Amino acid sequence: MTSSVVSSPRPRAGHPASCGAAGPAARATLGPLTVTRVGGEPQIVRRRPEPVGRLKLGLLLHGTATVSQSGHQVRLEPEQMALYDPALPYDIQLDQRWSFLVLTFPRDGLSLPSNFVRRAMRQTHPFSAGPGAVLAGFAAAALRQCGLDGTCATRLGEAGLHLIAGALATTTPDDGTATADTQRQQVLEYARKHLSEADLTHDRVAAAYRMAPRTLHRLFEHEPHTVTEYIRLQRLEAARRDLAAPMLSHLSIARVAARWQFSSQAHFTRAFQARFGVAPSTVRVSSLSSDHPRAGS
Numbered sequence: 001m002t003s004s005v006v007s008s009p010r011p012r013a014g015h016p017a018s019c020g021a022a023g024p025a026a027r028a029t030l031g032p033l034t035v036t037r038v039g040g041e042p043q044i045v046r047r048r049p050e051p052v053g054r055l056k057l058g059l060l061l062h063g064t065a066t067v068s069q070s071g072h073q074v075r076l077e078p079e080q081m082a083l084y085d086p087a088l089p090y091d092i093q094l095d096q097r098w099s100f101l102v103l104t105f106p107r108d109g110l111s112l113p114s115n116f117v118r119r120a121m122r123q124t125h126p127f128s129a130g131p132g133a134v135l136a137g138f139a140a141a142a143l144r145q146c147g148l149d150g151t152c153a154t155r156l157g158e159a160g161l162h163l164i165a166g167a168l169a170t171t172t173p174d175d176g177t178a179t180a181d182t183q184r185q186q187v188l189e190y191a192r193k194h195l196s197e198a199d200l201t202h203d204r205v206a207a208a209y210r211m212a213p214r215t216l217h218r219l220f221e222h223e224p225h226t227v228t229e230y231i232r233l234q235r236l237e238a239a240r241r242d243l244a245a246p247m248l249s250h251l252s253i254a255r256v257a258a259r260w261q262f263s264s265q266a267h268f269t270r271a272f273q274a275r276f277g278v279a280p281s282t283v284r285v286s287s288l289s290s291d292h293p294r295a296g297s
Contacts, residue, residue, distance in 0.1 A: 028142040031154030032109055033161060035139045039099030045092040053107050055117075057083050057164060059127055059136055063098030067091075072122045079128040083121045083168065101139050108233070109161045111192065112168070113184040114223050120171040131166040138163055151245050151287060158241075183209070183219060191231050195238055198261050202228045235260040236275050239268070243283040253280045 026037045039062070058067070059081040067074045067082045069090035074082040084090050085107075110117065127136040138160060142148070148156065187205055194200045205227055206216040220226050225233065239260045242248050251259070257268035257280075272280045 026143045028145065028148065029153065030142060030148060030157030030160060032106055033157035034104040035142045035160075036102045036104070037099065037143055038102060039097070040094070042096060042098070043094050045094065047086065047090050047092075049089055050086045052086060054104050055083060055085055055107050055110075057081055057103040057105075058092075059101040059103070059139065061099040061101060063094060063096040065095065065098060065100075066093040068093070069121065074122065074124055076124060079126060080124045081127055081132065081167070082124060083117070085121065101136065101143075103139060103160070103164065105157075105161055105164065108224065110165045110168070111188050111234075112165055113181050113188070116168075116171060116181045116185070120168045123171055125168060125170050127167065131163070131169060135160075135163040135167040151247075154241070154244060180219060184223065187216070187219070187227060188230065191227065192234060195231065195235055196260065200231060200261075202226070232271070233275070235262070236272060239272065239280070240276060240283060243280055244287045246287055249284070249288060253284065256280070 025039070028035045042063075058065070058076070060076040060078055062078055064078075065076040065082075067076065067084055067090060069084050069088055076082055087107075112120075126132050142156070142160075187209065190205060190208055191200065202216060203213050206213045209216075211219075216227060239256050239262070242251065242256045242259065243253070248256075253268075254265040257265050262268035262271070269280055272278075276283075
């Protein structure tokens with residue numbers, strides 16, 4: 001096999017084109033999720049760390065590939081996918097002519113336990129059938145569409161994150177951590193279902209699973225966020241979605257804050273700006289502008 005070593009930030013397949021492109025490269029941006037199609041000749045791609053806080057899921061369409069990262073290798077055949085972390089160095093050996101769909105999304109967008117995600121990176125996941133096939137169909141359809149932006153694109157991107165989480169459900173558990181990971185997933189799902197309820201607290205979640213509060217603390221001590229932090233961050237995300245939705249423009253910022261259990265608009269504004277880098281009013285104005293484009297635009 002004749003191959004080249006590529007150390008640049010992207011495979012040597014040209015820059016991804018716009019949505020609906022018929023060539024080997026295309027890209028669609030759906031809020032938090034970016035879908036890219038790339039392809040090329042046999043090569044080895046070597047990537048330096050990128051502190052971007054995002055993960056990538058590569059769906060191999062043609063050829064064969066080996067993803068190497070953190071001392072682990074994942075060998076891919078067509079209709080298999082691998083999860084990897086651009087924050088760490090990695091190599092991808094691409095054999096024959098190849099093509100990939102690459103999904104890029106925020107590290108915390110899956111709402112899965114960090115240990116589960118680490119295990120998922122060490123395994124292959126199929127997309128020939130089951131939830132993987134649904135995800136692959138979604139990604140391919142996104143590339144064929146043009147004009148997806150604003151609230152519509154964001155909602156589709158969030159749906160795509162749920163599909164990714166479902167497709168990774170094929171991850172094989174480690175015997176020693178399976179029970180704890182299952183508990184963490186159940187706790188996070190419970191929190192998401194009850195975000196709008198004022199009495200959703202760490203202690204309530206612990207009681208729902210017949211745990212002592214201290215036991216729940218220990219369950220999440222090696223996760224990126226405690227249960228209380230997770231609830232707060234998810235409420236901020238929910239508020240951001242509401243502010244970005246033109247159909248909810250009749251709700252004042254204060255009402256959106258109260259809807260997601262923030263005690264005051266001032267407190268909400270400080271937390272929102274710290275999380276997203278912009279004020280809630282900026283998101284609201286941007287959503288109204290995108291929903292009513294100027295004539296001739």
